[in-house]
Amino acid sequence: TTAARAPPPICECLKMPLKSIQQQAAGCIRNLSVNTNNHGALVEAGLVGPLVMLATSDEGLVQEQALVALRNISANEAFELEVVRENGLFAMVQVMRTGTVALQELAAGCVRNLSGHYQSQIVDQGGLDALLALLLAPDAKLQEHSVVSVRNISTKTSHDALMVERGILAPLVALLRSPNEAIQEHAAGALRNLSANAENKRRIVLEGGLAPLIGLLRVNMQAIQEQACAALRNLAVNPENSARILEEGGIPPLVQLLRSPSKRIQENACLALRNITGNGPNELKIVMEGGLPPLIALLSIDDRDLQEHSAAVLRNISVNTENDQMIVQEGALEPLIRLLSSPEQRVQEQVAGCLRNLSVSNPNKQRIASLGGIPPLIALLSSPHEEIQAQVSMVLQNLSKNVDNRYRMVEEGCLPSLIALLWSFNEDVQEHAAGTLANLSVNADNAEKIVEEGGMPLLIGLLRSPNERVQEQSAVAIRNLSVEPANEIKIMEEGGIPPLLALLRYNSESFQRQGTITLRNLSVHDENKIKIVQEGGVPLLVSLMRSPDKLIQQHSTGILRNLSVHADNCTRIIQAGGLLPLIALMRSPDPIVQEEALVTLRNISANPGGRQDVVREGGLPPLIALLRSPLKNLQEQAAATIRNLSADDVIKVKFVQEGGLGPLVQLLDVTEPLTREHVVAALANLTMDNANDDSIVQAGALQSLVALLKDHSIRTQEHAAICLRNLSTNAEIKVKIVQKGGLAALVQLLQSPDIVVREHCTVALRNLSSADENKAQIVKDGGLPPLIELLGCDEERVVVEAAVAIQNLSMLSGNEAPIVQAGAIRGLVPLLSSEDPAVQDAASGALANLSSFSDHDARIVQANALPALARLVMSPHVVIAEHATALLRNLTAYNAEIKMRAFEAGCLPPVVQLLRSREKVVLQNAVATIRNLSFHPEVKVRLVEDGAVANLVGLLAAADSEVQEHAAASLRNIMAES
Numbered sequence: 001t002t003a004a005r006a007p008p009p010i011c012e013c014l015k016m017p018l019k020s021i022q023q024q025a026a027g028c029i030r031n032l033s034v035n036t037n038n039h040g041a042l043v044e045a046g047l048v049g050p051l052v053m054l055a056t057s058d059e060g061l062v063q064e065q066a067l068v069a070l071r072n073i074s075a076n077e078a079f080e081l082e083v084v085r086e087n088g089l090f091a092m093v094q095v096m097r098t099g100t101v102a103l104q105e106l107a108a109g110c111v112r113n114l115s116g117h118y119q120s121q122i123v124d125q126g127g128l129d130a131l132l133a134l135l136l137a138p139d140a141k142l143q144e145h146s147v148v149s150v151r152n153i154s155t156k157t158s159h160d161a162l163m164v165e166r167g168i169l170a171p172l173v174a175l176l177r178s179p180n181e182a183i184q185e186h187a188a189g190a191l192r193n194l195s196a197n198a199e200n201k202r203r204i205v206l207e208g209g210l211a212p213l214i215g216l217l218r219v220n221m222q223a224i225q226e227q228a229c230a231a232l233r234n235l236a237v238n239p240e241n242s243a244r245i246l247e248e249g250g251i252p253p254l255v256q257l258l259r260s261p262s263k264r265i266q267e268n269a270c271l272a273l274r275n276i277t278g279n280g281p282n283e284l285k286i287v288m289e290g291g292l293p294p295l296i297a298l299l300s301i302d303d304r305d306l307q308e309h310s311a312a313v314l315r316n317i318s319v320n321t322e323n324d325q326m327i328v329q330e331g332a333l334e335p336l337i338r339l340l341s342s343p344e345q346r347v348q349e350q351v352a353g354c355l356r357n358l359s360v361s362n363p364n365k366q367r368i369a370s371l372g373g374i375p376p377l378i379a380l381l382s383s384p385h386e387e388i389q390a391q392v393s394m395v396l397q398n399l400s401k402n403v404d405n406r407y408r409m410v411e412e413g414c415l416p417s418l419i420a421l422l423w424s425f426n427e428d429v430q431e432h433a434a435g436t437l438a439n440l441s442v443n444a445d446n447a448e449k450i451v452e453e454g455g456m457p458l459l460i461g462l463l464r465s466p467n468e469r470v471q472e473q474s475a476v477a478i479r480n481l482s483v484e485p486a487n488e489i490k491i492m493e494e495g496g497i498p499p500l501l502a503l504l505r506y507n508s509e510s511f512q513r514q515g516t517i518t519l520r521n522l523s524v525h526d527e528n529k530i531k532i533v534q535e536g537g538v539p540l541l542v543s544l545m546r547s548p549d550k551l552i553q554q555h556s557t558g559i560l561r562n563l564s565v566h567a568d569n570c571t572r573i574i575q576a577g578g579l580l581p582l583i584a585l586m587r588s589p590d591p592i593v594q595e596e597a598l599v600t601l602r603n604i605s606a607n608p609g610g611r612q613d614v615v616r617e618g619g620l621p622p623l624i625a626l627l628r629s630p631l632k633n634l635q636e637q638a639a640a641t642i643r644n645l646s647a648d649d650v651i652k653v654k655f656v657q658e659g660g661l662g663p664l665v666q667l668l669d670v671t672e673p674l675t676r677e678h679v680v681a682a683l684a685n686l687t688m689d690n691a692n693d694d695s696i697v698q699a700g701a702l703q704s705l706v707a708l709l710k711d712h713s714i715r716t717q718e719h720a721a722i723c724l725r726n727l728s729t730n731a732e733i734k735v736k737i738v739q740k741g742g743l744a745a746l747v748q749l750l751q752s753p754d755i756v757v758r759e760h761c762t763v764a765l766r767n768l769s770s771a772d773e774n775k776a777q778i779v780k781d782g783g784l785p786p787l788i789e790l791l792g793c794d795e796e797r798v799v800v801e802a803a804v805a806i807q808n809l810s811m812l813s814g815n816e817a818p819i820v821q822a823g824a825i826r827g828l829v830p831l832l833s834s835e836d837p838a839v840q841d842a843a844s845g846a847l848a849n850l851s852s853f854s855d856h857d858a859r860i861v862q863a864n865a866l867p868a869l870a871r872l873v874m875s876p877h878v879v880i881a882e883h884a885t886a887l888l889r890n891l892t893a894y895n896a897e898i899k900m901r902a903f904e905a906g907c908l909p910p911v912v913q914l915l916r917s918r919e920k921v922v923l924q925n926a927v928a929t930i931r932n933l934s935f936h937p938e939v940k941v942r943l944v945e946d947g948a949v950a951n952l953v954g955l956l957a958a959a960d961s962e963v964q965e966h967a968a969a970s971l972r973n974i975m976a977e978s
Contacts, residue, residue, distance in 0.1 A: 034072060036076055055067050074088070083110070084114060092108075092114075093130050104137070131150055169209070175187035176213060176228075202240070205241050209231075214250045229269050237279075257269035258294035271309050283317040286317060295310045296314070296335065299336065333358070333368060349385070355377075356394040359399055386429055393436060406442070410446050418433045430465065455477075456487070459474045460496045463500065468506075478500070512556075513551050516555035516556045532563065538563070538578070554592050579619070583617055599637055602637055602641040605645050611647070635675050640674075656692055668683075690726075696723075697736060729767055747786065778805075783805075790802035807842050824846070828847050829843070829868070831843035832872055841877065841883065854894050861901060867905050870907045878919050881917075882921045885925030907929075912943065940974045955967035
């Protein structure tokens with residue numbers, strides 16, 4: 001007998017050629033592997049390698065035992081690597097391809113265990129195709145193992161493309177409809193993973209995955225709901241898929257899952273809705289399906305993720321203004337405002353974004369403020385996160401459109417933070433901070449505080465921002481600041497004018513509007529006018545008058561209006577080609593634009609150098625047309641411009657030729673005092689040309705002009721008096737003026753407190769008084785006292801006109817006594833000593849007429865006229881000499897005392913000299929005066945001593961019989977005493 005031998009170890013038994021021993025050994029290991037505590041010993045004993053070899057045995061029972069043992073060992077995470085290292089994956093893949101259903105199930109189970117960590121190795125060993133085949137197997141267990149492995153492999157995004165390329169999507173979609181809930185869960189989980197890929201999102205839907213996924217949302221198993229919900233969340237990132245989910249009825253179950261007891265499901269449902277609402281106009285459906293209450297409820301759950309996502313969905317929903325009031329009515333504002341103070345930045349961002357949308361509504365602006373939203377919003381302006389700063393700035397920008405909120409925000413201290421954000425490198429933040437300041441600055445007190453806080457230089461700096469939206473908001477803020485007169489010069493000093501002018505160069509009507517409005521405000525200040533011109537603003541503004549935008553036309557023309565108050569700028573406007581567009585704008589359908597153009601042209605026409613240019617460019621026809629405008633302000637400005645233009649002699653003629661007189665005269669009776677003044681002043685200019693007189697009268701101006709002498713405006717009275725003064729030089733019109741009641745009105749106006757008015761009335765009366773038929777009427781209407789009073793006026797030209805008028809009146813027999821009784825002599829005599837020949841002429845002429853009545857002689861002498869006459873008779877002005885000698889002749893005609901006083905006053909020597917005069921009237925008066933004086937003995941002696949006898953003898957041969965007569969009489973008187 002041979003000695004007994006010990007049984008070999010199990011490991012050795014696995015390697016024995018006898019199948020029965022292998023089978024028993026493998027069965028033993030299978031049983032041992034059921035207990036996880038044995039896994040370590042089995043691995044340490046080196047059994048994994050032999051088991052892997054037996055997994056592909058051609059003996060089915062041995063193969064089965066080995067696969068069960070490997071499946072059990074691989075279920076232990078600590079020993080997965082040993083199975084892989086021993087090439088177990090390759091063996092399993094082979095079995096899955098060729099084995100029986102039972103063996104495939106065991107191999108698939110082993111691969112399922114290993115797929116949690118060794119996804120790439122499974123793919124590398126060709127497991128993907130094998131798994132794909134088993135997904136289609138009729139065996140539910142095989143499907144489950146395979147779908148779990150596929151789900152695990154799909155967690156590695158590097159395999160996504162290969163998996164889809166191999167056709168994994170169709171079987172996965174099919175398994176969503178499996179009656180096995182585990183399979184549904186894992187199929188949904190696999191699709192969830194694969195749907196993270198952008199291309200896969202599209203392909204899953206094309207494979208028909210949406211409907212079954214939406215269906216799984218309704219199953220009564222949270223694990224399935226979670227995976228399906230997460231898959232839909234990913235798919236909804238694609239805008240087309242979002243629309244399909246809506247069409248496939250996905251919204252109601254997603255809304256329902258917001259109430260799930262599982263936070264993960266709530267989160268995924270929220271995320272799915274967040275994606276859907278972020279992709280197009282889908283938000284109304286969520287509201288209609290009752291999504292608002294659960295979403296708002298999630299805001300108050302103590303979970304930062306849920307708070308973020310629910311706020312994000314509400315943010316998306318609130319983009320549609322139709323939803324705003326419903327969101328507020330469901331009570332969203334209070335939890336949203338509370339969450340502004342969340343310690344989580346992402347929550348703050350979504351909440352601020354939602355409030356930004358809600359705050360667009362005017363009622364919500366007030367509600368947010370009343371619920372205490374302003375302080376936490378202001379606090380978030382100091383957030384270190386730019387996106388939060390941007391969202392909060394937008395909310396505050398919206399809120400600041402409410403008048404009450406502007407006060408609240410400033411009181412709560414928003415200005416320093418907003419101004420600080422102007423320094424931000426984020427252009428969105430800059431834009432909305434500037435926009436908020438723009439709204440706040442509408443209030444004058446806020447504007448002042450913005451300047452005090454140092455906001456002006458920063459806003460001006462942002463006018464140069466490369467971001468046009470930032471520029472625009474800053475421009476609006478500067479525009480508002482510029483309304484305050486105190487800021488006009490500050491903006492210029494801070495360098496604001498060049499960037500404001502730069503805005504005009506943009507091909508943007510919005511920029512041009514803001515720039516022109518601001519510059520219009522600034523151009524009120526004289527220093528700013530200079531700066532605008534220096535910076536080349538005039539050509540820019542001229543070009544903008546051609547803008548199709550009426551507001552730009554209005555303000556660019558308004559700036560030129562302000563600039564044109566300086567004559568130099570009028571020249572620049574003309575040189576820049578501004579007249580044509582200004583004239584064109586007089587025909588604008590916008591009355592504001594018309595007025596701005598009119599006033600600018602009015603200013604230009606105030607300068608003599610620009611008047612001809614205005615007319616040459618065709619300015620008269622539209623100006624004349626605007627005299628007929630139904631708008632009173634346009635009538636006024638047109639009349640004022642024509643007033644200026646009519647000062648030019650050439651334009652006077654052209655204006656009448658263009659048919660301007662009719663509409664101008666019609667405006668004499670308007671109720672607007674300034675318009676009346678401009679119209680009558682224009683007529684005053686036109687009457688300077690006698691050629692226009694008849695046309696003006698024929699146009700019916702006289703009655704209105706007479707009436708305007710009683711106007712409340714002194715200047716209107718003045719110009720009406722000028723018109724009548726000029727017209728009264730025409731003999732026929734004189735009569736008509738009196739017929740229209742002009743005499744009484746002019747006489748009454750002699751009492752005006754304005755010396756200029758009195759002067760023109762006096763001249764008019766002087767002219768009228770040259771007509772005999774008017775002389776008595778002027779006296780009758782009380783014209784004498786004011787005329788005599790004017791003789792004492794300081795203005796010599798007035799004195800002259802009054803004296804001439806009195807002189808004219810004194811020519812009418814019957815007027816002498818009233819003139820003297822009114823005290824004219826006391827006024828006229830002092831004028832004989834005037835240095836002005838015109839005054840001397842008028843005074844001496846009037847007194848000469850009055851002295852033809854002996855009753856007046858004594859009064860004239862008593863007024864001390866003789867010393868002045870002694871000098872005046874020698875005037876180099878013939879007319880004055882004639883009047884003076886005639887006066888002296890009359891005075892010395894009868895009264896002996898007067899004769900003696902004339903002699904004593906030294907009148908004789910100059911009269912003797914005048915005996916040699918070659919002026920007929922002067923000589924006649926002189927020799928007659930000698931005749932009058934020669935009756936007195938002392939005079940006779942003096943005449944002889946002064947050599948008068950020889951002169952008188954010589955005059956006996958004069959051709960003038962009157963002179964001969966007076967000379968002979970004089971000699972007879974002298975000789976009678978010798």
